[in-house]
Amino acid sequence: MSPRRTDTGGRIDRLKTIRFTFDGAPYTGHAGDTLASALLAKGVTLYGRSFKYHRPRGLLTAGVEEPNALVTVLKGEVREPNIPATMVEIHDGLVAISQNRFPSLAWDINAVNQLGGKILSAGFYYKTFMGPVFGPLKGTRFWMFCEHFIRRAAGLGSAGSAKDPARYERMNAFCDVLVVGSGPAGLMAAKAAADQGARVMLADLEPRFGGSANWSDETIDGAPAADWARRIVAQLAGRDNVRLLPRTTVWGYYDNNTLAALERVSDHKEQPGKGEPRHRYWATRAKSVVLATGAFERPLVFPGNDRPGVMLAHAAERYANEFGVLPGERIALFTNNDSAYRAAVALKKAGAAVVAIADVRPELSPEMRRLAAEAEAEIFAGHAVVATEGGKALSGLKLQRFDMTNGALIGDARSIHADCLLMSGGWSPTIHLASQAGAKAEWNAARQAFLPPKPTQQWIGAGAFTGSFSTLEALAEGRAAGLAAAGGQSTPSVLPVVEAVPGDPDPAPVFEIRAKGKSFVDFQHDVTAEDVRLAHREGFVSVEHLKRYTTLGMATDQGKSSNVPGLAIMAEALGKPIPEVGTTRFRPPFAPVSIGSLAAERFGDLKPERLTPMHDWHLANGATMYSAGLWYRPMIYGHAGETVEQAYVREAKATRESAGIVDVSTLGKIAVQGPDAALFLDRVYTNMFSTLAVGKARYGLMLREDGLAFDDGTTWRLGEQDFLMTTTTANAGKVMQHLEYFLDVIWPELKVQVTSVTDEWAGAAIGGPKARQILATCVTGTAVDNATLPFMGIVRGEIAGAPVMICRLSFSGEMAFEIYSGAGHGTHVWEALVEAGKPFGLVTYGLEALGTMRIEKGHVTGAEIDGRTTARDLHLDWMLSKKKPFIGSAMMDREGLIASDRLELVGLIALDNRPLNGGAHIVEEVDEANPHGSIGHITACCYSPALGKHIALALVKGGKARQGTRAHVSDPLRNRFGPVEIVSNHFFDPDGSRMHG
Amino acid sequence: MLITCPYCGPRDVIEFTYQGDGNRERPDPASQNFEAWNAYVYDRLNPAGDHNEIWQHSGGCRTHLRVVRNTLTHEISSVAFMRGDHGRGDHGSAARRKAEDKS
Numbered sequence A: 001m002s003p004r005r006t007d008t009g010g011r012i013d014r015l016k017t018i019r020f021t022f023d024g025a026p027y028t029g030h031a032g033d034t035l036a037s038a039l040l041a042k043g044v045t046l047y048g049r050s051f052k053y054h055r056p057r058g059l060l061t062a063g064v065e066e067p068n069a070l071v072t073v074l075k076g077e078v079r080e081p082n083i084p085a086t087m088v089e090i091h092d093g094l095v096a097i098s099q100n101r102f103p104s105l106a107w108d109i110n111a112v113n114q115l116g117g118k119i120l121s122a123g124f125y126y127k128t129f130m131g132p133v134f135g136p137l138k139g140t141r142f143w144m145f146c147e148h149f150i151r152r153a154a155g156l157g158s159a160g161s162a163k164d165p166a167r168y169e170r171m172n173a174f175c176d177v178l179v180v181g182s183g184p185a186g187l188m189a190a191k192a193a194a195d196q197g198a199r200v201m202l203a204d205l206e207p208r209f210g211g212s213a214n215w216s217d218e219t220i221d222g223a224p225a226a227d228w229a230r231r232i233v234a235q236l237a238g239r240d241n242v243r244l245l246p247r248t249t250v251w252g253y254y255d256n257n258t259l260a261a262l263e264r265v266s267d268h269k270e271q272p273g274k275g276e277p278r279h280r281y282w283a284t285r286a287k288s289v290v291l292a293t294g295a296f297e298r299p300l301v302f303p304g305n306d307r308p309g310v311m312l313a314h315a316a317e318r319y320a321n322e323f324g325v326l327p328g329e330r331i332a333l334f335t336n337n338d339s340a341y342r343a344a345v346a347l348k349k350a351g352a353a354v355v356a357i358a359d360v361r362p363e364l365s366p367e368m369r370r371l372a373a374e375a376e377a378e379i380f381a382g383h384a385v386v387a388t389e390g391g392k393a394l395s396g397l398k399l400q401r402f403d404m405t406n407g408a409l410i411g412d413a414r415s416i417h418a419d420c421l422l423m424s425g426g427w428s429p430t431i432h433l434a435s436q437a438g439a440k441a442e443w444n445a446a447r448q449a450f451l452p453p454k455p456t457q458q459w460i461g462a463g464a465f466t467g468s469f470s471t472l473e474a475l476a477e478g479r480a481a482g483l484a485a486a487g488g489q490s491t492p493s494v495l496p497v498v499e500a501v502p503g504d505p506d507p508a509p510v511f512e513i514r515a516k517g518k519s520f521v522d523f524q525h526d527v528t529a530e531d532v533r534l535a536h537r538e539g540f541v542s543v544e545h546l547k548r549y550t551t552l553g554m555a556t557d558q559g560k561s562s563n564v565p566g567l568a569i570m571a572e573a574l575g576k577p578i579p580e581v582g583t584t585r586f587r588p589p590f591a592p593v594s595i596g597s598l599a600a601e602r603f604g605d606l607k608p609e610r611l612t613p614m615h616d617w618h619l620a621n622g623a624t625m626y627s628a629g630l631w632y633r634p635m636i637y638g639h640a641g642e643t644v645e646q647a648y649v650r651e652a653k654a655t656r657e658s659a660g661i662v663d664v665s666t667l668g669k670i671a672v673q674g675p676d677a678a679l680f681l682d683r684v685y686t687n688m689f690s691t692l693a694v695g696k697a698r699y700g701l702m703l704r705e706d707g708l709a710f711d712d713g714t715t716w717r718l719g720e721q722d723f724l725m726t727t728t729t730a731n732a733g734k735v736m737q738h739l740e741y742f743l744d745v746i747w748p749e750l751k752v753q754v755t756s757v758t759d760e761w762a763g764a765a766i767g768g769p770k771a772r773q774i775l776a777t778c779v780t781g782t783a784v785d786n787a788t789l790p791f792m793g794i795v796r797g798e799i800a801g802a803p804v805m806i807c808r809l810s811f812s813g814e815m816a817f818e819i820y821s822g823a824g825h826g827t828h829v830w831e832a833l834v835e836a837g838k839p840f841g842l843v844t845y846g847l848e849a850l851g852t853m854r855i856e857k858g859h860v861t862g863a864e865i866d867g868r869t870t871a872r873d874l875h876l877d878w879m880l881s882k883k884k885p886f887i888g889s890a891m892m893d894r895e896g897l898i899a900s901d902r903l904e905l906v907g908l909i910a911l912d913n914r915p916l917n918g919g920a921h922i923v924e925e926v927d928e929a930n931p932h933g934s935i936g937h938i939t940a941c942c943y944s945p946a947l948g949k950h951i952a953l954a955l956v957k958g959g960k961a962r963q964g965t966r967a968h969v970s971d972p973l974r975n976r977f978g979p980v981e982i983v984s985n986h987f988f989d990p991d992g993s994r995m996h997g
Numbered sequence B: 001m002l003i004t005c006p007y008c009g010p011r012d013v014i015e016f017t018y019q020g021d022g023n024r025e026r027p028d029p030a031s032q033n034f035e036a037w038n039a040y041v042y043d044r045l046n047p048a049g050d051h052n053e054i055w056q057h058s059g060g061c062r063t064h065l066r067v068v069r070n071t072l073t074h075e076i077s078s079v080a081f082m083r084g085d086h087g088r089g090d091h092g093s094a095a096r097r098k099a100e101d102k103s
């Protein structure tokens, strides 16, 4: 006998057949089925192997809390692991596979782990693999040896490595009332709020709105509850002020009533509709939230409670009533509360035989006896299930008399033949979002459950969420919550009439039956009741420690079903009441969230790109572009057949022999203006700017408040109160923020305005022995001779009719000029310069040649100003003015910052004539087998055409004193070892005769 | 978290940059009092409750704001310009004009 589809009943469409595969075998189901209900209808009882012991596992639940039946869904090359089969809607072409089994689900090698249960108990990993090596089979090295095998055996599904082609969306939404959960409480709340004219959003993680109304046998206003729900949903759908979000899991509750939700837009379709994303991430700001998230039924903890065929009572009720599937033919129930009797009646009605109801309570109410009679079930009051039998499906169970006052088992066990056992250990309100919103849950002894805390944000609870488990209460609380959330006044009106089976909402305080055998608390992580007690014996008394040690509640289901039973067992071991043990705080996400939805559009081609005004010209003229932050810059202008190195060597060489031109538009540019601008710059830079003459530029260095180097660049004085500051490309934003901070916060009395003008100017730097001659042929309106334009001088003129500003400064070490024009004139001016340079052999050069020439000159950039170096380390102490305080001056002379063994900037020459690598370590003695003794590292390297050698800049301990000595590079990652000579960072033209001309 | 910028209105925290503890006092620039400088550069208050903080509306009008935020609840009880009315000068009116243009 096995599970089967009923002939009638359920909210599936038996006329629509859907074909899918599971573990390679073809199956059919009906529209409205989940993967779980469709497979169960075909008699499938085995869905996965457990995490640690590889025990066979079946369906425990019918919803999002499912811990056992996790599957991987394959779409093309893309695999999505760890999805509960209960949450997968079937569609034609669906391909799903089971997980954590090797080589196959039915025959699993690792199931032998069950026999070694003692070895794999709580803390096994910590005890065996952490700490020093005591013997051959212990410690961290042993872990390294075993890791491969354990990771293979103990895992959930594996993620794929194929690129996910699906599209994801992010939406920002605003509403007056967000209703989470669409059961009777949520529907009433949404309707009441919408009737008040509020903008309402209603989200439910299931595809069908209605919650328990979809599977309860109750009637509302004379109609089946499901029909009532459908009617309310239709009313809501017709309203402009309501947005319905099915398949939408609200997974995070953040500050200011901001909630995060994941809408699974097209997972249930063979192909997404036109323009549809796969998932949509909703970031919603709600003025008010109604939490109508219901409750989760709890398992009971007893030996063999994890055998396939053991299921939560309401889940079976749901399979029968909502999906028309009987989970078994001969059904037994085991409960500590009244709600399971409803399931017994439902399954009897659907066509199953209910053979026994074991209830831990010795006394049962007449109503429950009547329901049991209606189900034609034999009652075993004061009994408990002490064992289950069967392999991949249940074949029977054992009952024994049970005293719930002391947990004792009395007399002999008796066997019951059954193919399905339903259990109910009471209900835990789904308070996750309320807990995330900031307050502590409160234990309610009557309900034996944590109830939602007092709101610390704008939310109102309704229905089972608040511990009110009857539909009538849900309707009343839902309406009140909807009204209050919409700011409406409660008016006396008649509630819908509910016809439901009676029941006491309070369970007996029984969580565990202690008998011989493995009793599971956390099904997904294979944590047993004995593991919890073991953790206690080993001294773990805090619930947070217990959780980490046993991994209870830390699997993908986050202990939705195991949390309270785990606490109860811990409390018993500690001899404390449950509220004193406390509960762990729930954290987002409520259920797993696709990473794609969080990134949404923010990846790949949609990241902003910053292009210089001359970008198209570079592309058209053979540049290979290079991304530097958001900017794109030419790396080389390669000729056919050239390597990158050949290209930059040619470009750098040509620049030093005749002239080269490079796009420097990306440099940060900040206009610093106002009566106090010069004073401000004196405070910001380490050197003086108030003494700078109008029409001149000066190289400046900034420190941070802590005295470390921050950024460098030239600043041009265009007028008495008008400066143009340049920054490095990478730090432009940071420097701007730094200046704004000091003006707004520290020196509000200064009359200075700073404006970012990076994008307003196009910049070209032209350098080399022939640079001045080239300028002379194309610049009008000013002379460019040494008298008119001395080193660091600024002139204004025109190039090809466009106004330009020219400053004579040099980064390459050559006689060089920076030419700034309006961004719109950038390409025009650039082309005119290139044209004028042709007779002189002018080359365009890119970042590689720029870097090469700056290394030859020993100039520093971000690789050396790395947030750890001081001005002294970089030999820039000549720039530290003694005449004035500046940002960083008070902190820069601290002991540690002036120590003699600091990393200092040096030059390196490879003595073996082989290329050096950035990041390679410098050592005094090479030890290839056991690299150690680093005295520094390489920050930048190149082949220097000027020197004909492989050179590098490096930061080396006490570097200055080591100049003229030898050391070695030690780069085990790239297997590069070899001797170097430590020299001054000024490799080329150290006295600057070339740039001064 | 929402911060209500006096120019721009209520905006998501994503538009703002945290610029540190607003209780710090920068010593006189010429001061060599190392203890005071050390406290200014490295010491931060970390109260459980209301905290004076500096936030820059970096994705908006770029002014620096003095924000009093409860570190337990993220409740913001006041927001003001760091510059205040004194010394704001043209900067303030220019930014306000910009804000008005937008609305």
Ligand SMILES: [Zn+2]
Residues within 6 Å of the ligand: B005, B006, B007, B008, B009, B057, B060, B061, B062, B063
């Ligand atoms: Zn603003």
